[in-house]
Amino acid sequence: LTENEAGELSTQAHERRNGSGGSGQTAFSLVMPPPAPRCPTxxxxxxxxxxxxxxxxxxxxxxxxxxxxxxxxxxxxxxxxxxxxxxxxxxxxxxxxxxxxxxxxxxxxxxxxxxxxxxxxxxxxxxxxxxxxxxxxxxxxxxxxxxxxxxxxxxxxxxxxxxxxxxxxxxxxxxxxxxxxxxxxxxxPLPDDLAAEQEARAADLAAYRKSLPLDELALFEAGDNSLGRALAALGNAVKKRESDKQTESLSHLYLKGGT
CATH class of the missing domain: 1.10.10.10 (Winged helix-like DNA-binding domain superfamily/Winged helix DNA-binding domain)
Structure with a gap:
């Protein structure tokens, strides 16, 4: 607001407050701008x-x-x-x-x-x-x-x-x-029972690794980073090539059997 506008608002508030004969709270609220809405982040x-x-x-x-x-x-x-x-x-x-x-x-x-x-x-x-x-x-x-x-x-x-x-x-x-x-x-050195438990855990982990397809194994071993993703892509390519070879072999056997 400019100084003139602020003065006019102040004069209006003063006149309304005097004219209402009350506390002036209601009249004063008429000339005050509403609070800005809060924008949660x-x-x-x-x-x-x-x-x-x-x-x-x-x-x-x-x-x-x-x-x-x-x-x-x-x-x-x-x-x-x-x-x-x-x-x-x-x-x-x-x-x-x-x-x-x-x-x-x-x-x-x-x-x-x-x-x-x-x-x-x-x-x-x-x-x-x-x-x-x-x-x-x-x-x-x-x-x-x-x-x-x-x-x-x-x-x-x-x-x-x-x-x-x-x-x-x-x-x-x-x-x-x-x-x-x-x-x-x-x-x-670990206690015998704890060492045995860790050996069993290592065996479970090795079995889990063997169960993973090549792409997931690459991410598990190298981590979810650029190297791991590159190795996973390579693993996918190897899987696709092996799958194509199997499909080609089956097709060849089928054609040979048909003749």
């Missing part, structure tokens, strides 16, 4: 713009380092289960599955690790609430940390301009779990 607090803040949480790492974190978490969970008589240990089986998935997804060169909750749900076949609880458990015990992020929606005009993006995660080895690893990151 679907972004959680302490979220950072995607692509600008990951340097504070991602660090280059190695396969040996992340495997040491996983090994320490497994032993830490087993030790807590034995001490307190818990059914699932301080971390829980789902949290360990999430950690194993992260070990396969992380980019060693940059430390990049940013799977969406929906991706974790699909890969592990678990509900959203179960995955969220597992992530919180891992964070509480110091095995992971994350950075909330948001990104533009690309909407033009009305509507939210930003939306929540996937978290940026970091794997870490808490001091209370480091004690379960020997020198140079090697695990301390």
């Amino acid at each position: 679907p972004v959680r607090r302490q979220s950072h713009f995607k692509g600008r803040s990951e340097g504070r949480i991602w660090r280059p790492t190695t396969r040996k380092d992340v495997q040491a974190i996983l090994k320490a978490a497994e032993i830490y969970n087993e030790a807590g289960l034995r001490q307190k008589g818990e059914r699932s240990g301080p971390l829980g089986s789902v949290a360990l599955d999430v950690l194993r998935l992260f070990v396969n997804l992380i980019d060693y060169r940059t430390g990049r690790l940013e799977p969406a909750i929906s991706t974790i749900m699909d890969r592990l076949g678990r509900s959203r609430d179960t995955i969220v609880r597992a992530l919180k458990n891992l964070r509480t015990h110091g095995f992971i940390d994350w950075l909330r992020r948001y990104e533009p929606t690309g909407n033009e005009g009305r509507g939210p301009q930003v939306q929540q993006a996937s978290n940026a995660y970091r794997l870490s080895l808490p001091e209370k779990a480091r004690q379960f690893l020997g020198r140079f990151g090697k695990a301390t």
